[in-house]
Amino acid sequence: MLYENNKALGDKVKHTRSARTLEADATRNGKRLNERKARGIALSKIFYAQAEKIENENLALKMKKRAGRIYGCCSHREIAINSERYAYTLHTHRCKDRNCVECQRVRAFVLQEKIRAITPSLIERTDKSDGLIFGTLTIKNPHINELKDYLKLMSRAFARLMTRKKLKGVVRGGFRCFEVTRGNIKDHCHPHIHFLLQIA
Template sequence: MLNYPTDGGQEKKPCFSNFVTPNCEIHSKTPLKNPIVANQAVIEYLYSNHPPQGVDVKLCDISERDSVWDSHRNQTSLVSDIYSEIQEFERYAERLDGCSGYLKFGWNDSKFVLKQAFFCRVRYCPVCQWRRSLLWKALMYQTYEQIKEQYPTHRFIFLTLTVKNPHITDLRSQLEIMNKAWKKLTKRKEFGIVDGWIRTTEVTRPKLPRKNKKAPIVYCPKTKNTHAHPHFHCILMVKPSYFGVGYLKQSQWAELWQSCLGVDYLPVVDVRTVRKKGKDKSEPITDDDIKSAIAETLKYATKPDEITLDCHDPQSREWFYELTRQTHKMRFVASGGALKNALKADDKISNEDMIKTGNEDDTEQTDEKRLNFTYYPTKGSYIYNPVHNE
């Protein structure tokens, strides 16, 4: 029986903390002190006792780790609204509306894990971009562990290659030029120091230069809705000799990239090794430092904030529509050498991959219980909906 808190005789709406309290008979040796932790006692109780009418049990109440679903799904709703504004992209809007509308979780190996969901697979869906990014990171982490054993003396460097910002209507042709230039680069003598590589493509709106990374991002007022900033993020696995006789300075990388592009200007490039996180830079680089740098490289194709920027402005929306047209069916991930099979291409990623995202948990095994959480746009949250439990 629920205890409804009162205030001056006025009955208040019960909340999650009242619903799953020790007053309710939860069979657990450990007292339930913090409800914002997915423990098996709560799962068992919820499955057997449906919330009373008017009580919302949110996913973020059950699992703090999964609270990010709300923000990603809210962004997907916003992108869907943008697509729905014109007939050309109505089908995309419908697919985004149906993306991850419900999530079914199970309890395996002391973990609350996603077992079932359906994704729209639209390139710029924030939920799908997030899930692909998680999958790529997990696959790359696994590859990194294997590479350490096979190439114990090799190291990783991170290279960013840019071009002059093209008009958004010229983006596709510029990306094709960049792809051809990259192919030329990999065949250059200087690139022989690289034994494996991964290249991802990112497209952003033009921004004003920043003095440092802590400075706020300011979009270029003149070109933010007319031009694009395409660039490559590259992970390069290099021989030990790279840091000796084979070393290439940043200026040399820029000249190489200029030559491969065949342009009359020196493009901006950035090359760096893994940097130590934290204040003490004198400590040795760890595997976690390298994995963190890898995660930064395997970013979204276009961040949701870039898509939804000034979304009520017709010019800003048109920038996104043209981005969608220009990048239709283009590959944004490539790899070669010892890292050739490290990642899955966009069109090879299955719905099951996006559920697991590298999680070793077997989603196909038969679970005794699955809890369903349905996304409610008006509430901006995933809320427990036992009608669809399994």
């Protein structure tokens, strides 16, 4: 089993300083891939450090395993480089963690493509004069420990906004998703809701 030896895995997360990286000059997007992987490793270290503070052994072990999964995500890539020196990933192992930098990048791309594909025909089917509104709603930099509460709050606030009479009359439907970024302020984050609404 890959994760049976948790101690060894933990040591790996703890002591790794840098990942074995793609030669940045060989490809146009190599630098970006390396940066993303480095961010993933930094995240796994944060999870591991948090796990060491947890008193409940089971929970701590669970979190260490999670750190290990994020750490190992996309560690090995089979890559094809085209004539324009652009590297395409043919095959890799992904952890599918909701906070993983690599996996969320893929998820965002898949969602983007799905929305792009269905939107025109959706509007055609309902009413050609319909329009789309894209917007972003945000809360100013809460502390990272309060993120869970803030996400709940924002989710509820958005649902309430959608029940407002004026909006209800014109909104046919839409899509909303959360994005959380890290600003420059230590231990603070920047949650926001992106939404796309079909308006009559």
